[in-house]
Amino acid sequence: MSTWNYVVTAQKPTSVSHSCVGHFTGPDQLNLIVAKCTRIEIHLLTPQGLQPMLDVPIYGRIATIELFRPDNETQDFLFIVTEKYKYCVLQWDGEKSELLTISMGDVSDVHGCPADNGQIGIIDPDCRLIGLHLYDGLLKVMPFDNTGQLKEAFNIRLEELQVLDIKFLYGCVKPTIVALYQDNRDARHVKTYEVALKDKDFFEGPWSQNNLDKGASLLIPVPAPPGGVIIIGEQTIVYCNANSTFKAIPIKQSIIRAYGRVDPDGSRYLLGDQRGTLHLLVLTQERERVSGLKIEHLGETSVASSISYLDNGVVYVGSRFGDSQLVKLNLQPDATGSFVEVLERYVNLGPIVDFCVVDLDRKGQGQVITCSGAFKDGSVRVVPNGIRINEQASVELQGISGLWSLKSSSSDPYDMYLVVSFISETRFLAMNMEDVLKETEIEGFDAQIQTLFCQNAINDLVIQVTANSVRLVSCISRELVDQWNAPEGSSVNVASASGSQVLLATGGGHLVYLEIRGAKLVEVKHAQLEHEISCVDLNPVGENPQYSSLAAIGFVD
Known part of the structure; x- marks a missing residue:
């Protein structure tokens, strides 16, 4: 007999593999996009901090994400490749507030040998093509047409089999890549190639550099001018370019895992190593030429897998090995000598x-x-293991005595209004089209007094119970349609209701039962009980959800 198991994800992915910053949801909106295994999170940078906007599932483990902006576009597009060699290009539609897939496909090859060092996706700075190193000895090229759409992909053979990293160079007339590779003797070199789209082939690039640090593993392209590339090794950091400029500085044996560019001109970079230390790499320039390198220790963070500089010294440190962090880089060090201040932590299991x-x-x-x-x-x-409650928003309001949610009509699936009762007044909040609560007015309600009970009723009516009266208000017109007043010299203490009934106590053991008939409140029964009433409940019991034949009454001991 076969056994079937149902497997469901109880915890969303928390490990951050990639992150990038750009204007994705609008030309004037700065976004942080974070990749967590099979999901992407889109955040909006506001004066109050990072505001989550979207949490989108991707059908596959994300291998690479990149933002790019085609010609004649005012905001960025998002390019994603999964480990199963599926790709998509996403665009944000600001008018409809939704994510659009403008391109998708398969970039796998039947006879290719998957790259030992993982998939690498790169986009030409001038948005002429996308390069994918998915298989050893091959670079898959996806050109853009004149309208910014992707054309049919093709492969170009690479002579170098053990490619460690590959990037596009800035400021080149033709699309130019720089490849960091290892030869059969375990020596590491960099070599540049020009991509000839018409010939679908490589031409020899403007420069190369042999016999680098044996621990070299990361390339950082530098915007032009001066252009060129930074090569990160275990013992040295090297800068070189087509003008035969070669600058190097020694570093302690600390494997750099991630980097993030601070300035648009590429003069400062944040580096994160395997010990969780954050460094600042500075390129000093003279007359658009790099004259030297300098590295500074900033402080401790989580072990970074991605670093994204946001604005005003605020940096997102994404981590696969610990909690991700939002940190602030201060101008002056603290008592421990650290320039890093942790603003927020994001839990990672x-x-x-x-x-x-x-x-x-x-x-x-x-x-x-x-x-x-x-x-x-x-x-x-x-x-x-249980139900988890996520706080969406919070507002400080002092002196709240009661809270009820109401539908705008009996046919609505969701509540629209929030009735907030205070000691001497009642306020009404309504959900607008942007899912934001804003204060409103319901004309038939008495807003100048405390509300004791509030509920939707039959026939698209709403019940409001105060110390002086029971009010019946139309959901459609929001006007008062009927009212029951408490007897002179008494007031309502507690109340409860069903869809068609109201039960209330007026003090001294007096119990009053009302029914809604059509659009009228009808007093059906008044009873005098032996003890003072402390609470009542009229929730429906039985098959009729709008009517209860039983009531629960509590007395003062």
């Missing part, structure tokens, strides 16, 4: 190297205990 399920509270509810993180960011995490 990965990588999970081991876990177990433990009933910590001995209540039969298991909780997952994980060994999470790596290197200095290793930790033990407790993951509870």
Whole structure:
């Protein structure tokens, strides 16, 4: 007998592999886009900080993401490739506030040998083509046409098989790549190639550099002028370009894992190493030529897998090995000598190297205990199993005595109004088309007094109970249609209602029962009880959701 299992994701991915910054949702909106395994998160940079906008699932593990802007466009597009060699180009439609897929396809090759060092996706700075190093010895080229659309892809053979990194150079008349590779003797070199789109082939590039640091693993292209590339190694950082400029500085043995550019002109870069140390690399320039390199220690962060500079010294440090962070780079160091101030942390459970399920509270509810993180960011995490509540927004309002949500009509699937009662007044909030609560007015309600109870009723009516009266208001016109007033010398203390009934206590053990008939409030019964009433409940019991034949009444002891 076969056994079937149903597997569902209980926790969204938290490990950050890539991040990028650009104007994706609008020309005047700066966005941070974060890749987490099979999802992308789109954030908007505001004066109050990062504001989450979208959390989008991608059908595949993300291998690379890049932002680019075709000619005649005012905002950036997003290019994504998955580990299964599927790609897509996404665009944000500001008018409809939705994500559009403008291009998608398969870039796999049947006979290719997958690249040992992982997939690499690069986009020409002048937006002439996209390059993909997916298989050893091949570069897949995806040219753009005159309208910014992708044309049919083709392969160009690379002589170098063990490619460690590959980038496009800035300021070149023809699209030019620089490749960092390792030969059969484990020596590492860089070589440049011009991409001839018409011939679908490579031509020899303007320069090359042999016998680099044996730990060289990362290329950083520098915008023109001066152009060229920075080569990051284990012991040295080298800058070189087509004008035979060669500058190098030594560094401590610290493998750089990620980088982020600070200035548009490419004079400053943030580097993150495997120990979680953040460095600042500065290119000093004279007459548009690089005259030297300088590196400064800034402080400690999580071990970075991606670094994105946002604005005003604020940096997003994405991590696969610990919690991702939003940090501020200060001009002056703190008491420990660090220039880094952590503004916010984003929890990351990965990588999970081991876990177990433990009933910590001995209540039969298991909780997952994980060994999470790596290197200095290793930790033990407790993951509870249950319903998780995410706070969407918060507003400080003092003196709230009651809170009810209302539908705009009985046919609406969702509530639209929020009734907030205070000691001496009642306010009304409504959800607009942008899903934002804004204050409004409901003419039939008494807003100058505390509300004791509020609920939708039959026939598109709303019930408002105050100390002085029970008001029946139309959902459509929002005007008062009927009212029941408390007897002279008494006031309503507590109340409850169903869709067609109202039950209330007026003090001294008096209980009043009302029914809604058509658009009228009709007093059906008045009873005198032996004790003072402290609470009442009229929730429907039975098949009729609008009517209850039973009521629960609590008395003062």
